[in-house]
Amino acid sequence: MVALRGRVWDSGVMQNGALSELFGRMADVMEILAEDRFRVNTYRKVARIIADTPVDIGELLESGRLAEVPGIGKSSLAKIEQFVHTGRIEAHEALLRRIPAGLLELLRIPSMGPKSVKAVYEALGVTGMADLKAALESGAVAELPGFGRKKTDQLLKGIAFLEKATGRIRLDQAAEAAQIVGAFLAEIGQVKAIVPAGSLRRRCETIGDVDILVTVDEADVPRDEGRRTMDERRGAAGMGTGRMPVLRAGETLATHKGRTPSAQEAVIEAFTAAPFVDEVLASGPTKGSARIRTVEALVQVDVRVVAAGSFGAACQYFTGSKAHNVALRELAVKAGLKLNEYGLFDGEKPVAAAEEADIYKALGLDYIDPRLREDRGEIEAARNHTLPAPVSLKDIRGDLHMHTTASDGEDAIEEMAQAARRLGYRFICITDHSQSSAIANGLSARRLARQVKAIRTLNEKSRDLTILAGVELDILADGRLDFDDAVLADLDYVTASIHSGMAGDREKLTTRMLKAMDSRYVNCISHPTGRLINERGAMDLDMEQVVRHAARTHTALEVNANPWRLDLKDTHCRMAVEAGAMLAIGTDAHSAAGLTLMAYGVDTAARGWATKKDLLNGMTVRQLQVFVNKKR
Template identity: 45%
Template structure:
């Protein structure tokens, strides 16, 4: 099983147990294990095949390690099957609604018999939920909105989960004799935060051999269609994958066509028609003569366009920019010099201060910032002023031992409901940078939530607003904000905004990152890592930045340390 499948299984088990009222420590253990596995850059299945000890992973004891191995070998977990017998399967889906935790789901089931998403929506429309103690009309309306959102998101897979499947299958296909090239196209190649399915293109002489080889991959649940040059499979995770074998002379045209987006492709095809050309997945043709098709560059050259980075192909101005010679030189992972958001065991991280610093060095960085939580986040063991000062002293001592690498003093300070910060200015003034964020009262209206963030940015110590909209990919839309006012406010005050590279966040969205760029607001791409492996998530943040048209100079942490310190001065 993929890491995402194992993590999802443990989270489902935790939800079922919590609905049943099981021991809180047991529930927490499964959630912690899921978080650990989800954040790993290495595949747990590969670790098992190599005989590695899973108990070396944070939060994984002997019992959980045995359960992971059971999942790997059998594809199922007896503990989950047993828990599922006690609770209707539909209740798991209800826990994905942000307004509903397991306890509220249980109340809805016990009091109203709500056991599915459809039953929940019907109960909300009939205003039966608001009649229950602890809910109310506002909560009922929010539940209905989120239930509708879940229907819209159905069948879409988060980019990081799709990546595990895509890379695993790509590697499998490459082992097939005669395969020359394998590329994943579609929205995955455009690096959208979620994908509906995967499109894989293969250059090979023997299509039938490739199709047979694809069907042997262990992650396939069933083969839906198998032809001479195309196979459609459904993975254990539910993700659909279409694998096509294409001739080398058409590979560039097929790659361009299947990368999309549809709106971008339609616009470019119209340009071809205007030149009496036909552009499709087989190539560019004048009458019956193929003019191009082997590479994307030669395909686009036929309509007098340069190569356009896949992340920009959304028909949002990239064609006009290409025609004018003004395509951005997009930021790359190699441009990143440091990471400005991460956590240690001082709060809710799984690695020590020194371990996070060493992980940063392995990434090739010049600096990192340690941004543990502040005291308001009690569930994360947040730091008060005294404990923060102790950590600052530890950072000073560590920096004396490090060579050509710097740990910056910081904190992820909570923004309170009135826009004030969770720690006094006196201690915030001792930091190299102050990262501020919202972790509570997501339900404030648009005006109040916007003012809350703007008041936080008024504090002269605030350097950066982390995960500014609070959204969770395939989870919640985020709180209501006037993003234009937020971006303009950041520009006026000299405050930076963050693209949080956690695949579950990717916040800012791409459109907001582009909005910030146009306003001259610097963006930090940070991982919000809670373990050393999660520093690898930087690639997802860079992908998001590229979709937002960001160049190297638009990104705060592409700067050298002296340049960074200068940029942070308000």
């Protein structure tokens, strides 16, 4: 948590990612519309520049340094400035109005890029998922140039998976929505603290609605300050100041007019009138609900204004999980107490309310990290003082999965190393793809040998960061490895992955993975289940057998930190920890900016009760070398 003008907000995810994706989406729409190729490429270039920028884009804008960045022209700079100040880009909204809304939904389907969307739209009049499915099933799509039976089968499978999706969004999408709303609310004079709650605070892999709790100090600022400030900001952005007023019980618009809103109402009115709001769902004196538009999704955000005296209790209650709260209330009842969102009470006497930790303490429990609150034994452990200290970012000494321009990455080894230094890392491992990953420009044995030599040369000059020479090694269909032992013996670290043939039966897939672990040169299995959240299901593996074999063979299992993957998932992490298998968090970064995804992997490992000692990332370089050599 960081202070922001005297208020508190979790700055977790910078706006760079959202802005980068927005420029990328503008390029997608322009490509669908067959607009000027130069402009399309310009937007894609700007998207990449923003994504690769390691500091907050807003800071660069305010300092004037953004205008000096090569590739950022006046037009793009104006759009960035508008986004930073208002959370929107008018040019983006204008582009969206030129195509059927359903076309963008088609881009969620694997193998369906802008050119494919353009083709089915122009040739078949497809304007959404239902249209595309019908055209695929009729065979019409297969007759179009560039498609064919194989691709249409893939598209049908992709649609089938999306239809089974829960309607929940990924963790990073929810974090983006919370960041947009939180930064906006932090500018209101009365706001003293802002905390995300619900499954976002617990860092679940998918989120339903985003919950945000706010507390205000009514005595500190005139009650109309929030309204005045927000009106000024909207006026400066060239927007109207019309809003949905908050009506009290029995109040009408006529009786409401002229009344000064309370501090709580000012917050809700400001939120529901914010420029990023697409639709207001509800607006009351202390709670507002709205759908806000992010780059990828419409996200429901609920903002609650809570009294400072019960803020801790509200944080505990609205963070959940439901099962955790039920167990906690049962514990309170056994102690003759009552627990709700307003506090812990002995009869009518408050016992604890303002501070969340005080509630747990009063119930005889150690404080429970929000990431552990799933009723999976954490309450008993807190009572017995045996809760693990969940891994945190400060425990991470290095990143063990990344790609460079040698395969399908966007930055060179030196640029990845510089980004790692800025993060305070002591080591990184370069793991470009092996030769069978032709689509990812996989390295031949000769190219890999040249890369190893280049890494050794860089290490001779580096004193603060060790660059490990590795590879992401394909596990072939029969369980064989993509390189022989003679090639692997020259590497510092090897992570192996299944990238194809993922639809096999349980026994064959499990045997294939276990066979790879038997190699003395395989130190880790990357993204073990192969899932893509809300896009592709996991492979059918016997995970109990996998984690036991990993522990037995001294093979780590990766927690892939990319929020599309989070693989292993939290329950599998817990399974691995209990089996004694080591975990290795890897960002799978394909650019320097991608290294900042580490937090997602850390949170997932923490949800699986992993501590620093359970992670290769928590080791020193020497300790990591001992781990590798123990198997060899």
